[in-house]
Amino acid sequence: MDKDNRRILTWSLNAGSEAYVNDLKKYSHKIYTIGLHEFGVRADGKVYDLRTTQNYFNPDGSHTGIRFPIVIESDMMNYPSIKWFAQMVLFGWNKVKPVLDNNVLNSEGRYAQDQFIVESGKILDIRVRRLHCRELKWTWKRL
16 A cells, blocks of 8 residues: 655635636645635534525525535545545634533524534535535534
């Protein structure tokens, strides 16, 4: 088994920009992982699209149709050697504290952590079905 000497870690913050596209083409063989910073988490545990700020799911639990950029989905298929990690982003203590406290029911009757787990699972199911893969991983990043 060959040793994997790739060491570059980056994220999708600039996905679609000319520099991102060119760097991905030029250095994909050196990139170990890309973090998909496309998912935000609200204080009530609901997951939203970080670029548009729209929720992924309606109050009834149905998918709103929001999806992360097509260019990223294409990159995930075109560069299967890169590990793609979905990273849920939770900015600000006013959002972090209610999620950590986990003691207030939201409008759907769930605590924030339960809502987050339910929606994260649904998003993963959507991505796996769309990309026909099982390699999408989840990480939690608190800023």
